[in-house]
Each structure stands twice: as C-alpha cells, then as structure tokens.
Amino acid sequence: MDSTEIKATGRRIMNELMGDGYVEKKDQSRNSFNDVIQDYSEEVCFGRVWARDGIDRKTRSIVNLAALTALGRPAQLAHHVEGAINNGATVDEIKEVLLQTAVYCGLPAAGEAFKVAEGVLRAGGHLD
Template identity: 35%
Template sequence: MIRNDELYATGLKQRRAMFGPEGAEDQVEHTTDLNDKLQEFVTRSCFGDIWQRDGLSLTDRSKITFAMLIAQGKNHELRVHARGAIANGVSIHELREVIVHSLLYCGIPAAVEGMRALEEVMVEKGIEFTIDGESAA
C-alpha cells in the first residue's frame, strides 16, 4: 500500500481533525492484511478526495452524512459522525433538526436511533441538553 501520497496525507489530516487520533492514527496503526484496503480507501478516497471537494462546506458534508447514516440505520457510524460533525462546527441544534427532519423521510425508529447516538455523544462530551428552551414551552 502506498501511504505517502498527497491524497492519503490530506485524508489522514481530515480524519484527525474530525475524529482525533483514535479515528486517524489509531485506525491506520491497527491496519491489518484483512482491512488494509478498506482503511486506505477511507483515508485516501473518502477523506482525502471527496470530503475536500469544492461545492459543499465541511459542515454541510457532515450534516448530509449524518442524515444518510440515519436513513441507513448505521448506528455505530452515527456516533462516529456525530463527533465528526461537532468537530466540523455543526451545532447540536442543527444535528437535532436533521434528526427531526428525518422523522418525515426515514421514520420514527431511524430518528430515534439518530437521537440516541447524538445524546450519547453529548453525554460523552459533557454537552448540555438545553438547546433552545423548546421543551419548556
């Protein structure tokens, strides 16, 4: 595997910014013969290429990714990308609205899983559950 090209370096930098060392170096350092092609693709093609394209900001890409993961019911990845979205500057309020909007197009169970993932990440990060005072109204 060639790891010293520009796309790979850019992808590793993006993974680090979004997911910290555990989502970048730890993933790469624990690459095996079994998962090396997967890790290479994710680092180079996903984060080194697609996430770097003009046309959408990182916050927009994060919101879209979060929504698509809700739609697909990818619960583990929802948590990963909730963390990444927060790191990319997406507010908790915006993530909550993505989840609420998903009620219409993905259904209640998918929205509940999205909310569960967001709540777990908020607890993990010590983020308050009060967003806009809507629940007190």
C-alpha cells in the first residue's frame, strides 16, 4: 500500500474504533501546527499497527487500556475505553484489566483509570 492508502485505512479504522464521524470531528481541529501528529496517528498508529492481523482489535484495546493506565494518560484512556467497548470488550473485562493494572502500575494509576472508565461507561449507558 502507498501512503495515501495507508492513511485512508487508518482513518477508516479510527472511525470504526471511536464511532462514525470521529475522524471528521478531529479534522475540524487540524491546523498547520498539529497536522503532522494527526498524520502520524492516522498513518502509523491506525493505518499500520491497528491494521495488522497479528492480534484482534479487542486484544489491542485491552493492551491499550493497560498501557495508558500505566502511563497515566486519562484523556487517551477515555477514548480507548469507548474503543474497547466498540471492539467487543465487556464492562467486566475492562474492570478486570484495570484491576490487574493496580498490581503492576500502582493503586493511584489504577484508581484514576477506574474513575475515567466509569465516567465513559456511564455516559455510554453501559453502567446503571
């Protein structure tokens, strides 16, 4: 694939992961400063890595939840909680992944991740 096809694949996967219209909404914030990081995300992260066949999207989502918790990245974690649901992860699986991070990443990181995930899951109607 050439870079145009890779970018188109990345944009398609982003919309599948985050919901229809996500990329178009993100495009509204594109400018001459942030265009390079948006291109990188579309081409490398989603057009190349997420497009690979080695593991399924649900597994990729679960890995992301753990990594973003460990790194303390709540804004990205929120996006990927939604993406994990879209990729077939259950609320119980998300809960277990975040609990697992408490052991290896620490209680403060996991506690924050639980707060972020609960907000996303509640807003999406996945919690009562």
